[in-house]
Amino acid sequence: MKNMDECNYYELLEVSEETPKSIIQEAYHSYRTLFDKDSIVSYNFISEHEREELLNRIENAYETLMDDQKRIDYDKKVFNRIGRWYHSAAEGSMQEKYCSAKTHGKGTEEVRCEDFIEENGRISLKKLRESMGVTLEKISMITKIRVPMLLALEERDSVKLPSAVYVKGYLKSYARALGLDPEKLIQAYGPLSLRRS
Amino acid sequence: MTGMPEWQSMFKRCVIAVGGGKGGTGKSLLAANLGIALAELKQHVIVIDLDLGGANLHTCLGIRYPKITLGDFLQRKLTSIDKALLPSPIENLKLINGSNDPLEITSLPYAQKARLISQFKRLNADYIILDLGAGTSLNVLDFFLSADYGIVVATPEPTAIENVSLFIKCVMMRHLKILLKQLPIENLKNRIKDPRNLETIRTFRDLLRLIRSFEKETADKIESKLENFKLGLVMNNIREQSETKIGDSYKTMIHKCMGIPLDYLGRIYYDDKIPMAVKKIRPLLLEYPNTKAAHAIRLIAKRILGMDHSPFPLEQGNSLFDWKKKDKDTSPAVQEMPMGKPQKELPLGVRFYI
Numbered sequence: 001m002k003n004m005d006e007c008n009y010y011e012l013l014e015v016s017e018e019t020p021k022s023i024i025q026e027a028y029h030s031y032r033t034l035f036d037k038d039s040i041v042s043y044n045f046i047s048e049h050e051r052e053e054l055l056n057r058i059e060n061a062y063e064t065l066m067d068d069q070k071r072i073d074y075d076k077k078v079f080n081r082i083g084r085w086y087h088s089a090a091e092g093s094m095q096e097k098y099c100s101a102k103t104h105g106k107g108t109e110e111v112r113c114e115d116f117i118e119e120n121g122r123i124s125l126k127k128l129r130e131s132m133g134v135t136l137e138k139i140s141m142i143t144k145i146r147v148p149m150l151l152a153l154e155e156r157d158s159v160k161l162p163s164a165v166y167v168k169g170y171l172k173s174y175a176r177a178l179g180l181d182p183e184k185l186i187q188a189y190g191p192l193s194l195r196r197s
Numbered sequence: 198m199t200g201m202p203e204w205q206s207m208f209k210r211c212v213i214a215v216g217g218g219k220g221g222t223g224k225s226l227l228a229a230n231l232g233i234a235l236a237e238l239k240q241h242v243i244v245i246d247l248d249l250g251g252a253n254l255h256t257c258l259g260i261r262y263p264k265i266t267l268g269d270f271l272q273r274k275l276t277s278i279d280k281a282l283l284p285s286p287i288e289n290l291k292l293i294n295g296s297n298d299p300l301e302i303t304s305l306p307y308a309q310k311a312r313l314i315s316q317f318k319r320l321n322a323d324y325i326i327l328d329l330g331a332g333t334s335l336n337v338l339d340f341f342l343s344a345d346y347g348i349v350v351a352t353p354e355p356t357a358i359e360n361v362s363l364f365i366k367c368v369m370m371r372h373l374k375i376l377l378k379q380l381p382i383e384n385l386k387n388r389i390k391d392p393r394n395l396e397t398i399r400t401f402r403d404l405l406r407l408i409r410s411f412e413k414e415t416a417d418k419i420e421s422k423l424e425n426f427k428l429g430l431v432m433n434n435i436r437e438q439s440e441t442k443i444g445d446s447y448k449t450m451i452h453k454c455m456g457i458p459l460d461y462l463g464r465i466y467y468d469d470k471i472p473m474a475v476k477k478i479r480p481l482l483l484e485y486p487n488t489k490a491a492h493a494i495r496l497i498a499k500r501i502l503g504m505d506h507s508p509f510p511l512e513q514g515n516s517l518f519d520w521k522k523k524d525k526d527t528s529p530a531v532q533e534m535p536m537g538k539p540q541k542e543l544p545l546g547v548r549f550y551i
Contacts, residue, residue, distance in 0.1 A: 004453060004454065030446075030449075033446075034446050034449065034450055035450075039446075040353065040354070040355045040358055040443065041358060041443055041446040041447050041450055042450055043355045043358055043359055043362075044355075044358075044359045044362060044363075045358075045359075045362040045450065045454065046454065
């Protein structure tokens with residue numbers, strides 16, 4: 001067990017060098033609250049001076065690990081190489097990949113919401129998605145919306161869908177994951193939910 | 198009975214101390230009801246009231262006028278501690294009542310303390326639960342450290358947390374001092390008193406770092422022994438949802454700041470029935486067996502039983518106070534010990550230090 005002031009930033013926040021930013025953020029928040037001066041857990045456990053030092057270090061760790069360039073520099077300093085997060089982030093950033101689907105995905109032709117509007121005047125999300133060659137699982141990974149919910153969204157299953165305000169949010173994420181304009185997609189989707197909020 | 202074969206009683210003599218700084222956090226309540234919960238699981242349990250000068254464990258167990266007390270043993274009216282065992286309303290559970298003559302017993306001399314510890318460690322039971330008093334006096338710390346497993350009880354209030362933190366610090370400091378007697382380091386005192394070091398040594402981790410700087414091997418040994426210290430936390434009197442996270446955070450903090458693994462054994466929600474049971478002078482688990490609090494205590498008991506599968510408590514090689522074992526092994530008290538099968542695995546004798 002190392003002393004807190006000997007830990008590197010990863011050890012301090014108890015994350016690994018592969019950890020993505022979202023988890024680092026969570027870890028930062030939990031340690032921030034743990035050592036906050038109003039926290040009853042660490043109350044009188046550490047001296048005021050130690051607390052300040054610790055919070056400073058946590059703050060520095062967070063700033064460094066959340067900034068790509070700073071993190072690369074820090075990794076080089078500590079491990080003499082770039083941490084594995086960099087490569088997994090490059091592979092895993094499907095969001096970026098599919099955002100660009102609009103411009104160079106599917107050859108040169110641009111995907112337009114209007115092309116998938118069916119006879120009833122509403123867009124078929126399923127056809128739109130399949131035309132871009134994206135599976136539900138991938139969208140789920142990007143948007144963090146569960147697959148059954150995405151399925152309900154595509155099928156307009158009013159029983160499974162939550163109230164309109166949530167559906168709107170889901171549609172926005174869905175559109176962003178595919179690199180489409182959220183407003184246009186929401187408009188094309190038609191009535192958001194039959195359920196009253 | 199499905200759970201029977203696995204949890205058969207085998208007199209494993211596991212000593213559990215219930216302590217933790219502040220008074221009124223529910224130490225006696227937990228000790229009594231944990232004893233009942235373990236007895237319900239077919240374990241032979243002895244609860245000992247070591248709250249010297251403030252004994253009330255018998256009341257928590259529903260025994261109003263105990264006839265024999267620990268005081269009789271300490272004043273040598275009784276030859277051995279098993280004569281002080283009192284039956285309780287619960288099968289498999291026995292009580293050693295605390296003394297109620299405060300002046301004589303609160304300041305227990307060392308020899309008395311050593312005799313007491315060596316005797317209760319030899320009682321025939323699966324679990325010997327020590328109910329300790331509040332505060333961080335040497336007696337409390339030594340009783341706590343003589344156990345195989347220590348439970349600290351806290352409530353989600355700054356005062357209780359503060360006292361539990363202090364208690365854990367005191368226990369660790371005492372532990373470290375004992376270890377330093379086993380593994381003496383030359384010139385340690387002078388080095389600590391060195392004005393260059395005086396400013397930087399504030400906590401016990403600082404002290405460890407200082408030791409590490411000149412005696413790396415000893416520091417490694419000490420650290421591994423400190424990490425073997427088994428400590429559990431119970432959060433009592435939880436009223437709000439937001440307070441449920443405190444236990445987990447506390448565990449993280451202790452691990453991070455002191456390097457000690459702390460088990461979060463469980464949390465007990467506040468229940469109107471708890472003070473009602475106390476007023477009726479009846480144990481909670483018998484009077485209100487189906488309350489949330491009662492279930493929480495049963496869960497804690499099962500967790501403690503489940504620990505048997507890990508090295509604790511049968512492999513006690515790393516336990517505290519072992520260093521005196523060699524000297525004491527020849528003492529007649531130890532030779533008297535029956536060498537049955539379960540005892541073989543356990544270190545015998547007085548494991549106490551001066």
